[in-house]
Amino acid sequence: LSPLPAIGIDAGGTKIAAGLVAADGSVSDTDERPTPQRSQQEFLDALEAVVRGRLEAGPAAAVGLGVPSRIDQVAHRVVGTVHAPLAGIDLAGYIEERSGLPTFVDNDGNVAAVAEWKLGAGRGTRDFVMLTLGTGIGGGLILDGRPYRGGHGAGAELGHMVVDVDGPPCGGACRGRGHLEALASGTAAERRARELGYDGSRALVAAAHAGDARAVEALAGIGRVLGEGMVTIVNVFVPEVIAVGGGFGRAGELLLGPAREVVTSEALAPGRDIVRIVPAELGAEAGLVGAGLVALDSLAERA
Amino acid sequence: LSPLPAIGIDAGGTKIAAGLVAADGSVSDTDERPTPQRSQQEFLDALEAVVRGRLEAGPAAAVGLGVPSRIDQVAHRVVGTVHAPLAGIDLAGYIEERSGLPTFVDNDGNVAAVAEWKLGAGRGTRDFVMLTLGTGIGGGLILDGRPYRGGHGAGAELGHMVVDVDGPPCGGACRGRGHLEALASGTAAERRARELGYDGSRALVAAAHAGDARAVEALAGIGRVLGEGMVTIVNVFVPEVIAVGGGFGRAGELLLGPAREVVTSEALAPGRDIVRIVPAELGAEAGLVGAGLVALDSLAERA
Numbered sequence: 081l082s083p084l085p086a087i088g089i090d091a092g093g094t095k096i097a098a099g100l101v102a103a104d105g106s107v108s109d110t111d112e113r114p115t116p117q118r119s120q121q122e123f124l125d126a127l128e129a130v131v132r133g134r135l136e137a138g139p140a141a142a143v144g145l146g147v148p149s150r151i152d153q154v155a156h157r158v159v160g161t162v163h164a165p166l167a168g169i170d171l172a173g174y175i176e177e178r179s180g181l182p183t184f185v186d187n188d189g190n191v192a193a194v195a196e197w198k199l200g201a202g203r204g205t206r207d208f209v210m211l212t213l214g215t216g217i218g219g220g221l222i223l224d225g226r227p228y229r230g231g232h233g234a235g236a237e238l239g240h241m242v243v244d245v246d247g248p249p250c251g252g253a254c255r256g257r258g259h260l261e262a263l264a265s266g267t268a269a270e271r272r273a274r275e276l277g278y279d280g281s282r283a284l285v286a287a288a289h290a291g292d293a294r295a296v297e298a299l300a301g302i303g304r305v306l307g308e309g310m311v312t313i314v315n316v317f318v319p320e321v322i323a324v325g326g327g328f329g330r331a332g333e334l335l336l337g338p339a340r341e342v343v344t345s346e347a348l349a350p351g352r353d354i355v356r357i358v359p360a361e362l363g364a365e366a367g368l369v370g371a372g373l374v375a376l377d378s379l380a381e382r383a
Numbered sequence: 384l385s386p387l388p389a390i391g392i393d394a395g396g397t398k399i400a401a402g403l404v405a406a407d408g409s410v411s412d413t414d415e416r417p418t419p420q421r422s423q424q425e426f427l428d429a430l431e432a433v434v435r436g437r438l439e440a441g442p443a444a445a446v447g448l449g450v451p452s453r454i455d456q457v458a459h460r461v462v463g464t465v466h467a468p469l470a471g472i473d474l475a476g477y478i479e480e481r482s483g484l485p486t487f488v489d490n491d492g493n494v495a496a497v498a499e500w501k502l503g504a505g506r507g508t509r510d511f512v513m514l515t516l517g518t519g520i521g522g523g524l525i526l527d528g529r530p531y532r533g534g535h536g537a538g539a540e541l542g543h544m545v546v547d548v549d550g551p552p553c554g555g556a557c558r559g560r561g562h563l564e565a566l567a568s569g570t571a572a573e574r575r576a577r578e579l580g581y582d583g584s585r586a587l588v589a590a591a592h593a594g595d596a597r598a599v600e601a602l603a604g605i606g607r608v609l610g611e612g613m614v615t616i617v618n619v620f621v622p623e624v625i626a627v628g629g630g631f632g633r634a635g636e637l638l639l640g641p642a643r644e645v646v647t648s649e650a651l652a653p654g655r656d657i658v659r660i661v662p663a664e665l666g667a668e669a670g671l672v673g674a675g676l677v678a679l680d681s682l683a684e685r686a
Contacts, residue, residue, distance in 0.1 A: 150653070223526070230620050231510035231621035234653055241544070241618065242612070243547075245611045312615065320534060349453070349462050350537055
């Protein structure tokens, strides 16, 4: 275990959250600021300022950065990014040069999965899947006891599994259709809520919690589609736990109950009997904690 | 490398094929017989006779057995089997006791993938996916340079990814619906062929090869659904190669051309640019060769 903490940064489309992350996952010296949207340079300047700010509190061993993008770890480039102006750059190299610290960049879904696996809903498991339901759907995989990122480190895009060949387009950087993200993300819930006359997905969830049957059924419908995606996950990975986090994931049992029913009735044995479908435990800090832990682990592997 | 060969056995629903498989994948002393369907004991007796027959030709280091079933490698049991009467038994233990040889049982999709990875369409790759289109759809995954079987060794069931939430049931041991197997297997093609008035899937493929536009379009439709399944595979695994084998897979470019178009237009970067979608190379012997190679590798790992 590294005696020094890592600087963990969760650089999302809305805000940049950061902190010093110790090897045991404890966090100090946190910082949060809005994500600059005007230019790539402003975004990079903000990241540099966040790193410098943390280093004023004391030394760090490495920088870990979670971004809402696919990373090609072979080409050392950010590939395909939706919510942050990062495409095409060697982000790790950029921060490394300016901070003098070893820097590791990873997909935000992956770092959240690592945090939940080490400290949250996936503790003690060997095969663990994390789904983060937000603007999109992020995914993270722990397979055979270690994080799995796909070829070139650019995979594990569980939000972009096809669940409906006749489904709606994802939009943005994804040219696919009928993906889990297009049907069960917070954005999909927002659209469904407004179709039904609710003032957005938060209002839909609040109405369902208050017992509104139409709202309960609307969320159950989304939960069942989420469950179909989980059937694919169970049949391919046979995980011990699937954890669901993210802002829309806070709808909790309103989604997870119907999803669980689909998995129980439609997935194969033995996976359907092995898997537990549970809420994520770490909340909004999962991203920065996971980014810090990934940096410390990657540093140890490099040594 | 083991100086002795392994006995490789591909125990399918129709026939049991076996041979002595050397560490370089070369095969000798082959045998093929129909699969007894009447009872589990008859099936086990046939496997035992196949092993004894191979041992008459010379010594072997191990037995490898590929079966059309999910194996729970933790509970040492065959779990969920459709085309062979094997459910619930410790097949490896049974053969090991009777042959005196270390015995390794694996899913038929996995062993075919190992063979194609070592000797066929996946040679030299680090991330490789095999789909076998037959009565069902078998799958096999090579991830980060080694075979991946899912938690409990019971996963990688790529034929049971959901691609259509409103799709038809799989039937048999699978209670799911809209799985790739229900829409793009040889059985699905058979059904589609008869709906269109062709005398089965072979006649459909033959008509398409002869230029029959309706037959070409029917196969293209199946190929596009296959392509949707491949979009999930590319977005999750970013493989270098997806190889397609099996009896119905011999339709070749009639399926692969349309599948490739879907992947190119709907999968994410960089996976869509990295992946090559190709026919499997080893043909019907892939199963027994892969079973032998898995046995030799597992023996080396155990030592």
